[in-house]
């Protein structure tokens with residue numbers, strides 16, 4: 001039997017010193033898991049010690065366990081506030097299957113069933129009670145809770161308390177008062193996968209948390225490779241998409257922005273001999289269920305879906321998630337892309353963005369504005385919400401267009417401390433893998449790593465160069481090597497910068513070259529591409545800027561060799 005140490009603080013018993021080994025034993029005993037997932041143990045320890053906690057972990061990170069285990073080792077009752085009846089039922093069923101006393105109270109129960117549960121609660125038979133936030137409006141319920149010994153209130157999907165989040169639930173605003181009315185305030189632990197700083201601040205503020213310990217963990221998914229191609233024409237995107245799906249092993253998801261597009265592309269795949277099905281909210285429930293089950297059953301190579309495809313998709317061996325269209329926000333993107341590779345094996349997350357995506361988003365945002373007007377929202381509120389949507393879209397565009405390590409960009413966005421590991425890039429995204437030269441251009445203060453000699457071109461870059469010299473086009477090389485065209489492009493630019501014969505004239509005019517040089521001159525610096533791009537006309541691309549920079553590097557190298 002494990003010994004607990006207790007201290008008395010403000011008339012409350014608080015457990016401390018629940019060390020890791022003890023918790024691991026409990027984890028095995030109650031959940032039959034042999035070890036904690038990243039971040040779980042620290043979170044559990046803080047909660048058990050009586051701290052308020054905000055835990056930000058991605059979907060599938062194992063948030064539920066972070067309050068379920070403390071619920072079992074603490075003396076009192078844990079109340080779990082959860083937004084969806086279906087989620088509650090699943091969790092309660094799974095706990096009960098493990099022999100744990102968990103119940104829910106919600107609108108799906110009748111009067112007698114609720115009475116039975118209340119009796120069990122009063123007899124201290126229950127460890128976890130799940131409720132929807134609406135329940136907190138019910139004064140009888142609140143009074144009942146006050147008679148019980150509550151040690152923890154866990155708020156699941158806590159981003160619902162923030163209007164910055166994608167699904168604000170006004171009833172979540174009731175939680176703060178609910179907590180405030182306890183004579184002995186329990187610890188409060190909030191959980192979410194939506195981890196932007198604004199949402200996090202709102203959670204702390206609107207739940208009235210006291211000096212909470214904030215955990216951001218587990219956003220890094222080392223087995224996922226992130227790739228982006230932006231500025232594609234619709235036509236090019238469609239053919240790239242087909243090539244990618246044909247050349248990538250295993251099954252995957254293609255996300256589209258509209259229902260129409262999901263059907264169109266599914267049809268296009270089928271016409272090209274790929275087993276595909278469309279999935280969107282406009283299809284009948286029965287069709288959706290069938291498609292989802294058949295996908296789980298490996299009957300399709302690819303599902304072409306809108307964002308309606310997601311909740312409950314837990315196929316572990318999804319090998320690719322391709323976004324055919326810019327998602328509305330980085331959190332949407334990461335959540336959807338994150339469905340790839342849950343088995344820990346390598347998987348690709350590819351974003352194919354086109355300029356037209358922006359227009360479509362503006363249209364959708366306008367439509368949502370009309371919707372809000374119909375719902376009677378105030379002008380002020382509508383404006384604020386629309387601003388948020390545009391800001392999120394801008395951040396998503398930055399991700400797609402910035403020429404920086406993708407993994408680092410995402411981890412920064414979520415403020416995950418794992419960024420420390422990747423200060424020099426992750427080595428596993430399109431930017432880091434194929435584009436080490438460009439990375440060096442960004443970092444040209446640290447000149448030590450810059451290649452100086454054509455003989456230093458090796459590995460993946462050398463392979464691309466080899467195909468190029470044999471006369472293959474960039475598109476062909478990309479297909480052969482199963483890499484993005486931009487990756488190949490960057491290989492060739494890297495080679496060009498050390499004197500390789502990459503025929504860049506095909507990609508840049510004299511006039512464009514001069515304009516770019518003038519801007520670099522004006523700035524006196526080419527360590528960052530963005531400021532250069534900002535001063536140039538729209539039609540000059542990052543690729544063209546890179547050509548000019550590579551040329552400067554090339555000339556420098558020549559000078560170094562001569563001196």
Ligand code: ADP
Nearest residue numbers: 033035036037057058059060061062063064065
């Ligand atoms: P989240 O709410 O963060 O999306 P869940 O709490 O639903 O994630 O957990 C995702 C899955 O991980 C569940 O199937 C859960 O049983 C499992 N899980 C949680 N913790 C562990 C662990 N320590 N070891 C193995 N599996 C775990």
Ligand code: MG
Nearest residue numbers: 063064156157
């Ligand atoms: Mg969850």
